[in-house]
Each structure stands twice: as structure tokens, then as C-alpha cells.
Amino acid sequence: MPVVSLSRIAQARSGDKGEGSNVGVIARSEEAYRFLKQHLTAEVVKAHFAQVNHGSVQRFEADNMRVLNFLLEDSLGGGGSASLITDAQGKTHGLAMLRLQMDVPQAVLDATPHPA
């Protein structure tokens, strides 16, 4: 199976939610959504963000929007004004997510338009 960045089959938007971040992953096709629903688990995301997030990861699904929404519990260095880190709002966590390397079946890639 080809190894591609998640950005090949999904888009993302992130922001702060208390002391953690909210990372929404938007599949670029129905086929990509079905694949991600199965393979982009909370465990996979937790491992990917190991150096950024120090808490748990929760996943929610919104089939109507082809969105998998992740809550990273402790990813902002304390959150709000208490944080010292550069990305205290988790604004870059969406793009961080899209750096994930995944084995994606060719059929899913064929059914998914390339990023514009």
C-alpha cells in the first residue's frame, strides 16, 4: 500500500478548547472518510502527538460533514494566559495532524481528489 501524508486525503482545522486543543479532520472523499473512520483512531493520534499532547485523546464522529473531531486534553502548555509556549492556542495542530504518514489503499487514493 502506498504511504502518504494524511494531507493527501484530508483537510484539518484546529483551535483551543480549555487546556487542550480541538482538531477537526475533514476527509476529502466518502472513501477517505470510511478509511479514516477505521484507521485514524484516538490511539494513532495520541502516538502522533506524543511530544505535543500530555493528556488523553478523545474522538468524535460527524458523518454528515465527513469529520472526525479530536480533543487533545493537555496540548497547550497550560492553556490560556498561563501558557509560555509559542502555539498556546493549538492553531498549528491541524497541520501537525496532516503530517501523519499512513498506508492508504490505492483504491482510496484513486477515489479522492488531490489537494488544490
Add this chain to the structure above:
Amino acid sequence: MTQGKEMVRVANGQGFWGDSILGAVRLTEEGPLDYLTLDYLAEVTMSIMQKLRSRDPKKGYATDFVALIDRILPRMVEKNIKVIANAGGVNPHACKDAIMAVLKKHGQTGIGVAVVEGDDILGQLDALMATGEEFRNMDTGELLRTVRSQVTSANAYLGAFPIAQALDQGAQIVITGRGTDPGLVLGPLIHEFGWKTSDLDQLAAGTVAGHIVECGVQCTGGNFTDWKSIPNMAMLGYPIIEAHRDGTFVVTKHDGTGGRVDRATVTHQLAYEMGDPARYITPDVIADFTSFELEEIGPDRVRVRGVRGLPATDTYKVSMSYEDGWKSVGQLTVSGPDALAKARLCSEVVWKRLEFDGYTYSPEERLVEYVGAGVCHAGMLPADTPEPAEVVLRLGVKGPDREKVARFGSELVPLVTSGPPGVTGFAGGRPKATEIIGFWPALMDKSKIETRVTLFQS
């Protein structure tokens, strides 16, 4: 009267504290509009405003709003655009007085200006605690009494009905304090369509609409993954909701503006800060973000229909801020060759010199970042990523002791002459100790808050 309209246009021209004034200005000029909503409050803003008000009883609101009305008033009057803004901060009457002075200056009489109050519970906090409200921290479960003496602001997020009430009374400008962001959009829809508290699907639809536009151009191409595909980023069109009585609405923007409204740009914003999509909780309704259908019905037009709502909870969310210690952050730029190795040495040198003088900081109290060498995406970069040509060294400390935090700042700039070569970028001078404003989210019984709406005429 506007009652009985089939379609109402509501826009957002200010997504957050510090957003550009151009959004609101352009929305009043670039096309048709019925309502302009403006969000001026962030969590830390309320605390800053309380501080300003304690020094001067005429302050504590968003002064940007007054400057904006001064600029857009002629268009507002000409097109009969109504404005709803949470610019009141912790002193909505002072904000109203300043707006009245602007109306007078322009010779505009007979304009209704309403003030929505009741959100500010700072003065009643002890009385409320005496009635059994514990204000447990929603994240940590701790009781408020552990930080009670440090609390500097306390505001409930009010819903959309007081805004609708203000419009029912004939206001053209509605000034509120803390409320939900989507409520700024839902309020005018309740007023126009006569929705009741039991019209759950409609209230949920207005809430979803409000969520889509609450961060301004973030739904029209701003902060979009495929950024290269976004036309005319400089002139991104601000979002407009075309709402209908049954709850169906279309997201769009004025003709000729930059950016794009399609399924992808709208979905980006729907996913922003969404939490559990099946339970998006406001004081008015619980909106189900998994219920609706998004459809592209034309260029820059996305229709949303089928939104479902569940009955609201019996609590308000309360946002409190409290004094939580001190922090100081500073930075220097380190050029190559060997930028990263030299930046690492600089960091070591700073902590050693501070230690020599008796100041030690635990790992939890200090920050070391090598910006340019993979800070935002730590641990995610390919192994063959080349070493950066220069690095920004960011160091910081925090803690309860102001003097100890401030001491750190005086050991950063000396590195320019007393560290490895190629250290620069110290123009900001010594970093100062600034206050940390802690955030304390809690819930409280809705029935204990009384909202007030007062109408004034210019």
C-alpha cells in the same frame, strides 16, 4: 416593522478581540445586509476590562466599537442595518453613553440603543455561593473557594433571547456583555421569525449559523488547509447568513469579494472548537451538529438544512478569571553556522547564571523553545529535515513569585556580548514579568440570574 420577512441577512464583521475594523466597514458597503454582529470578547478580555473599570468608572468596554460606529453610522442609517455587539464588556452603560455621544455628534436622533445586562455576577459571587453554588471548575472539579480571593471577573454566558427582546423593543444598536457567540446571530432570527423556546430545531439552526460565522472569514477561506486555492486573500469576503423562517439557511458572502464559500470552507469552521458534535450546548438549545445536510447550491452559496435541536440544560456556563501568578518570556535570534547548537548553549548559559545568583526554576516553571527547528510540530518532522539557517531562542519562566520571575528577564539580553557569536534580535529589551490570568469555567443554576434589557433613544 420587519416582522413577516421571508429572508433575513445576518453577517459577522468582528470575529474576536483585536480583529480588523475593515470587516464591519466593508460589510456595510459591499452589499445588502439587515444585521451586523460583532464579537469583541475573549476570555482574558473580561479580566482586563474589570481592571480598567476599577481605575476609571467610565472604562471597561470595547472602545474599538465606538470608533467603528463613528465610521459606519451613515451607512447603517441609510440601509437600516441593525448592529448587535458584545462590546459592553463589564461596563455596558458606559459603552452606551459613548455611543450616544457619537449619535449626537452625527446629529442622529431617535435611534434606539439597548443594553443587555445580567451576565456580570462578580458582585454577587459570595451571595450566590451562600445559596449553594459551588462553581466547581469544569475541567479540574476543584471548588471555587480555593481561588475565591484571586477572582477578578465572573460572567455568565447569556443566550439569545435578551437580544431578541431588545430588538422587539425597537433597538437599532444592541450592546451586551458576555453572551454566547452564536447568540449574536440567533437573537435577530428569534426577533424576526418569532421563534419560541420550544422551537428547538429552529433555535439549533440559528446556533449552527452563528457558529459558522462567529470567527468571521474563517468560513470564507481564511485559515483554510488548501490555502493556495483561495482567491484574493487580501479582500476575503465576510460571511453572511441568509436565514429563513423554517430554520433553513444559506451561507454566502457579498459579490466581488475575495475568498470562497463552499462545502469545504464551511466545514472547516464547523469543525473549529466543536467538541462533541452531537451536543453543542448553549443556554438556548443543544444543537446536534451531526444532524444537518450541507449542499452547494451555487457559486459561494452553501445551504444548511435539517438541523435538529434538543432542550437546553438548566445551567449557565460561567467564565471566571483569577490572578494565577507571573510569567516572563523573551527571545533572541541565533544565526548559523551551527545555529541550533549555539542556541542550546545560550539556553544552558542563562539557566547557569541564574543558578549562580540563587535563582533556580523547575522544568515545569520554565520554557525553552528553538523556533525554526520544529517547535510547533515536535516529533513529527522527517528525519532528514535539514538544520535551520537560524533559530529563534525563546526562553520563559512562570511562578507565584514576581521578583523571581522578573529576575530571569535580566539574563537574556547579556548573551549578545557574553555568549557564542551571531546572537541578535534583542530590540524589545528586557522581558518583563506580566500577570497570568487564570481561567475558571463553571456551571450555575439558570434561575438565579436575572437578565435586564433597557432601551435608550438618541
